[in-house]
Amino acid sequence: MSCSIVQKDRSGIINPIFNCQPCGAQYAGMGVKDCIPLVHGGQGCSMFVRLLFAQHFKENFDIASSSLHEEAAVFGGIKRLDEALLVLARRYPQLRVIPIITTCSTETIGDDIEGVIRKMSRKLKEEFPERTIHLVPVHTPSYTGSHVSGYNVAIESMVKTIAKKKDAPNGKLNLFTGWVNPGDVTLLKQYMSEMGVDATTLIDIESFDSPTMPNKDSFTHGSTTVEDLESTGDAVASIALNRYEGYSAAQYLEKKFNVPATIAPTPIGIRNTDIMLQQIAKITGKAIPDSLVKERGVALDALADLAHMFFANKKVAIYGNPDLVIGLAEFCREVELEPSLLLLGDDNGAYLKDPRILALQESAEHDMEIVCNADLWELEKRIKSGALKPDLIMGHSKGRFVAIDAGIPMVRVGFPTFDRAGLYRHPTIGYKGAMLLGETIANTLFAQMEFKKDREWILNTW
């Protein structure tokens, strides 16, 4: 059985898997309470991303733009940035955090963001002596990394700027969730509560799933407060659930404040969740409660109904954020699905050294191909040529036409999932997430069987 790791051999991209860095930075900033991310660049850099998040969450998020115009190409964009900060502070009296997110234009122009922050922090303090507004420099040009690294950079920048050490150990666990959905955060909070762990969720986006209320006062916002960010310096430990999304912040806290940092395996699937819980138990000294063992048992029970009967030997193609793809591949293995094609969507060389990828390679009992720096044409051309005949595709909604045109069942997972309703509300991680994934995969395959009249009759006595 072969497992090959290849690089996309084209220079250009056809159908990008990822968005660029500023998108990830905005996602991180959105999760902070009383925070309006300010994207320093052309208006599209924020407007397109606001639309993308609206597509995924069916919510509006407040993100501002410095509205770079042509004169900035000659004179620089500092003036517009200065003005944007004042306008925001003046019109939004509750504002406490403004991440200043750079883009390819302003990085190329070379605007001195740190200089602006020094100057404007003073100015804002003069004008609003009773307020503290944290200005966070977030350097995220679009020509390096992707939205994955943009998220990582932003989390680290916010922690760097705001975290303090008061030398008052608070017994908290910094929980860097990585790029997850509100449903994942709900699950993590539930787990922490059942374990009796006082965790600071970074970033707490549970409130992204915001309601419509009788008094019309509902508003979509993040829930991580300035105090939460400040408290990270006094935590007992940090745990990062996604290696490429949030671990840098944990490493910073370790270096600067001696808060020990652990990487958990992305907790998708039973085994990964087990390890994460055991890591947390070890770090915090709290025992894993019976309730979680039961939840685990319910999930295993459900998956056992599906694995060898319906999933075994089915080939899966997976694309999306790297931690997600790896976690999903590992989950697939647990339930006898064969992750035959993994697409990692940017040129981060670290993927090649990721121990999880090496482990997948070594333990492969089926043909597997991992494409680095991939785009979705890599998926489409393999299917069109017949080189790959996946039984299932797992990935985000921008790959939908490949699945639709080829008639291949597709489970939407990751970001964005705008062509299905409500997916962000449910977990992909944890035991519950594994169970839901398994059942979603099963139901998708069942619908396909009925549509294609492929042994659909066996289902009525399953």
Place this chain on the structure above:
Amino acid sequence: MTTQTKELVNFIQERCLWQFYSRAWDREENINGVLGQLGELLSNQTPKLETPMDRCHFANANHLAREVRSAFPWLEEMSPDSLTKLIGGVMAKLEEITITKSKNGELHTQAY
């Protein structure tokens, strides 16, 4: 401006796009062309349709004639002289609103 001029001007303002083309000279061409033919149509004359622009003005003028005849029955009773004066007044007022007194800063830019 007479009441009738005002009514007609308001009607055209509410219903017509040709008065709002991109530049002063476009607007002037349309106002003259369309209203010129409107005058002819309302006097039961047939406008000369020789050039493509003539036919384009006619497209706008003919529809306008239908609409104003229906909206303003007093047009039927008008003498040719009064009609000429009326059309002249409407032209002048429209030019004022859409060109000479317009606050639209793009009207006099040479290039489109």
Place this chain on the structure above:
Amino acid sequence: MPMKLLECDTVIPERERHIYVKEAGEDTTQYLPVSNAATIPGTLSERGCSFCGAKLVIGGVLKDTIQMIHGPFGCSYDTWHTKRYPSDNDNFQLKYAWSTNVREKNVVFGAEKLLKKSIEEAFDAMPEIKRMYIYTTCSTALIGDDPKAVAKKVMAERPDVDIFVVECPGFAGVSQSKGHHVLNMGWIHDKVGQVEPEIWSEYTINFIGDYNIQGDTFVLKDYFDRLGIQVIAHFTGNATYDECRSMHRAKLSVVNCARSAGYIANELKKIYGIPRLDIDSWGFSYMAEGLRKVGDFFGIQDKVEALIEEEYAKWKPKLDWYKERLQGTKMAIWTGGPRLWHWTRAVEDDLGVYVVAMSSKFGHQEDFEKVIARGREGTVYIDDGNELEFFEVIEMVKPDVIFTGPRVGELVKKLHIPYINGHAYHNGPYMGFEGFVNLARDMYNAVRSPLWKLAGENIQKEEAL
């Protein structure tokens, strides 16, 4: 004071020049919002960028053309899966997004080599496609790449392909509008006239400024087919690259969106003497009016009247059914600009609906001249509205439904106000006779949804519901 300074704008008082509340007896020589001006930074304006106006609105609609975006991949990713313009070419234009994938080293050393390679790869990957648009973005404009030179080289090496370059970095201009302008002017000067179409009718038109949102173009094409009118080029709904190179051969340019494509209509008149006829292709009465004008131009009035009679017989009863139920409904329109003036009168005449507030992202003063002339007194007219202004205006005018984008729609949902997707429709098409009935149906279903009443119920009250 007709120019209005909203409370949320007291710290940015220049906004007063952008917001107008029409009162009786006023006209646009007295009050006209400032438009197409620099955006105030940090306001949460609704504007997008120049690249968006070029690629997403106009160029990306073409059904047979590779859209090569010269820059980092975000610009490509962001303009993919965000529009609802189908085609009869298996929706090729919806399925793919190309990028030259500019990385840091290209910003330092230049990206022309990368551009050339990406172009070749794209053509090689899809050998049946022979046309391409190249767009510059913020970074590639700043580093001074010359994509036109690269395109020239490729066309010399591959004589069967044709490439058009649009220089539309995001920071150019103040909004999407700059992108429209650059693309229009580039196209007429670089490409129109290069292809001679086969003419099968003596009645030939360009239909300019319609992008086949949910099949609008198909509706209009059906009318023109039935009238025996040949559409040389639809700019750019369901169009091919080469059809749009043949625009010089039409006898008439019929224009719907004068904002995004008035430019090319003007140039076609200036250079080729083709008259420009502006119509509204949204609106039941407007559609009849537009067709009658085209009929008058060509002298085919009988055919037009027959078509209108057929369409009225089919759709007017349905329209009237909705009119009866929508009478007095208050609507707000927060879209790009032109739909403000296309819809404000049409919904009133055809459906008895009153538009009480309108905001334009990228309209020019010309668009405000039109909308204010057509619009009601007491209505709020806003240039470049921002989020806090929206909240305040909603309080002022209390609309029953808002036609706007999905994101803003999600915002107003919290206020128990339904939205209709004013850009890409809920259940379209919205153009033509049947289209306006679709619009009415969506509006009716939106405002009469039982969910709004339920949303307002407080179940914690002591009295029973």
